[in-house]
Amino acid sequence: MKETMSQVVVRDRSVSLLMYARVIFALLGRDLAVLKKTAAFFVIRVIMQPFLFVFVFTYVFPKIGQGVGGGGSKEVEFSTLLVAGVVGISIIFQAIQAVALPLVQEFGFTKEIEDRALAPMPAWGLAVEKILSGAIQAIFAGIVVFPIVLFVPATAVHLQINWILLITLVPLAAIVSGTLGLTIGTWIPPTQVPLIFAIIVLPITFLGAVYYPWASLTPIPWLKDIVLVNPLVYINEGLRAALTTGVPHMNMTYVYIALLVFTILLGAVSIKGLQKRVVG
Amino acid sequence: MRLFVSIISTRAETVYCICIVETSDPVAKLAVKAVKLTKTYGSKVAVDELDMEVKSGEIFGLLGPNGAGKTTTGGMITTRVLPTSGQVYVGGVDVVKHPAEAKLEIGVVPQSNTLDRSLNVIQNLYFHGRYFGMSRKQSKQVALDLLERFKLADRQSLPVSALSGGMAQRLMVARAIMHTPAVLVLDEPTSGLDPQSRLALWDILQELNSDGQSVLLTTHNMEEADGLCDRIAIMDHGKILALGSSAELKRDLGGTSSLVMKVSGDVRQLIQKLMVEISTDSMTKIVPSDDGLKIVGHDVAQLISIAVTSAEALSLKVYDLSLVEPSLETVFINLTGRELRD
Incomplete structure (x- = not known):
């Protein structure tokens, strides 16, 4: 009977992968159309956190004589090392927001993900699209942050950009963040997603080597080891290497390996999570 | 004889691939075929070795009370529920083995409003067309034609939240048939609709059917099954208890x-x-x-x-x-x- 069936298949299967790529492209088009509609909100969402960060730590504190990292050249150093941290935190935070939060609604009561889940491609295709969509928004977020971290601080910021590191790390960081967002969005029950900000997003951002280089945690060895499970540590260490000189950073080989491992691991977990959600 | 029009669009051009399937092939006449289709959740058997065929060009109704296994059956036919065992084919494509290809043959109108709230009325159709491989221009044109046909043209720029229940339902039907599926599957399409919208939907389905669209719908509404369906399968406890036209069922089993x-x-x-x-x-x-x-x-x-x-x-x-x-x-x-x- 199966032979009989296969004769009736009229659409060419050999174009499958190309077809999936086209569907993913169309889905990204949908996400960008939605983003364009809400561009003003997106910019506000992206700017607020890094702006407040940089404003309080590198403008207000030095002005009121509570400079972080001591006075004089130490303040300059802090403003400089914070750049990488703020770019990194914006990337990871925006990717999680862009991927996980819409899924709360789409998987929840409205089930509006369904039309996209019924697009002609396997469930993993939708997962890949969500990760890419989150990554693109995260890269936007990272780029938007640069002018803020350069011009808001009261003290001068001295960046020494290593373009090769920057151009390879930002997309990698964005993709890792997208997989993290999708993992959260697919494995945490929709009603519990607000909770993830308390138990996942806050620890990741507060203990993500944002305000200090990872090496400076040496006096607290247990914390120095524990934070290695945090992908933001590698993102920020890598970005610090890409943006500054003279600030200690982790060996770049470890940074790339760790980010690739996180991509594969979280990618697989999130694809599995999405499959579970769209196919009962 | 059945005519398939497959739209393959590349960056530069759109190719219409027209395939004709001869009537001599019995399977070609089937929009849906299920063979010993089974779904269990733990120890609960939701659908029990179900055999079913929806012929091309007919309106087929799955009638039964809530919990009979209708929605699960519909889910398995439309790739949304993975069968525990058995096979299901839509337009000749094995749904379990080739879900992506099968989705080209399936149009779904779910029970609840699943319109994309982030998009407006016409965008819901436009992007659906894009997901199914239409070019930008083609998708826009087909979307406009469908809005005209489903009397939604004057609302094309509204957010979908501004649509009434009946209008949202019409838009979902338009979306489901946009990629010319082998079968249109509707899950309890009129539950929650006012009587006027219900009649309007029946008219739409009959009109689509007269154009050759095969339809599979689940319902617990007797009137709907009776008035709309060419053949009805009465379902309970995951099994089909009886199958036939409304007249046949009444004659043979109605007492x-x-x-x-x-x-x-x-x-x-x-x-x-x-x-x-x-x-x-x-x-x-x-x-x-x-x-x-x-x-x-x-x-x-x-x-x-x-x-x-x-x-x-x-x-x-x-x-x-x-x-x-x-x-x-x-x-x-x-x-x-x-x-x-x-």
Whole structure:
């Protein structure tokens, strides 16, 4: 009977992968159309956190004589090392927001993900699209942050950009963040997603080597080891290497390996999570 | 003979691939075929070795109470639920083995409003077309045509949240047929709709069907199954209990019909006369009722003229005559021993 069936298949299967790529492209088009509609909100969402960060730590504190990292050249150093941290935190935070939060609604009561889940491609295709969509928004977020971290601080910021590191790390960081967002969005029950900000997003951002280089945690060895499970540590260490000189950073080989491992691991977990959600 | 139009768009051009499948192939006539389709959740069997065929060009209804396994069956046919065992084919494509290809053949209208809230009315169609490989220009054109056809053209720029229940439903049907699927699957399409929208939807489905669209719908609404479906499968506890056209089901499983006649005058006299006129077998009974009599049997409609003539011969005035036919409700009660309720 199966032979009989296969004769009736009229659409060419050999174009499958190309077809999936086209569907993913169309889905990204949908996400960008939605983003364009809400561009003003997106910019506000992206700017607020890094702006407040940089404003309080590198403008207000030095002005009121509570400079972080001591006075004089130490303040300059802090403003400089914070750049990488703020770019990194914006990337990871925006990717999680862009991927996980819409899924709360789409998987929840409205089930509006369904039309996209019924697009002609396997469930993993939708997962890949969500990760890419989150990554693109995260890269936007990272780029938007640069002018803020350069011009808001009261003290001068001295960046020494290593373009090769920057151009390879930002997309990698964005993709890792997208997989993290999708993992959260697919494995945490929709009603519990607000909770993830308390138990996942806050620890990741507060203990993500944002305000200090990872090496400076040496006096607290247990914390120095524990934070290695945090992908933001590698993102920020890598970005610090890409943006500054003279600030200690982790060996770049470890940074790339760790980010690739996180991509594969979280990618697989999130694809599995999405499959579970769209196919009962 | 069935005509498939496959749209393959590349960056530069759009290629229409027209494939003709000969009628000699019996499978080609099937929009849906399920073979021993089973779904279990833990120890609970939701769908139990279900065999089913939806012929190309028909409206097929799965009728049953809530919890009968209709939605799960619909889910398995439309790639949204993975069968525990068994096979299901849509437009000849194995749904479990090739879900992505099968999705090209499936149009789904779910029970709840799943329109994309982040997009407006026309964008819901436009992006659906894009997901299914249409070029930008083509998708926009088809979307506009569909909005016109489904009387939503004046609302194309509204957010979908501004649509009434009936309009949202029409938009979902338009979206589901946009990629010319082999079968349109609707899950409880009219539950929650007002009567007017319900009738409008039935009209739409009949019109689509007259253009050749195969339709599979699940419903617990008897009227819907009766009036709309070419064939009905009555389902309960994950199994199909009976299958046939509404008339066949009623004839074979609906039990007796009755002719209720109200007359003024001596009813006993009439009953005696009818006993003679009608060669009453064990299957046909004549019993007195309020202000008249009732003839109960399998095909009592043919007795109408005899009954009226007999009454007139006795100078009795017939002031009311009604035929109570077996209904799908009685079919269901006869099959399961219980009523079909929401």
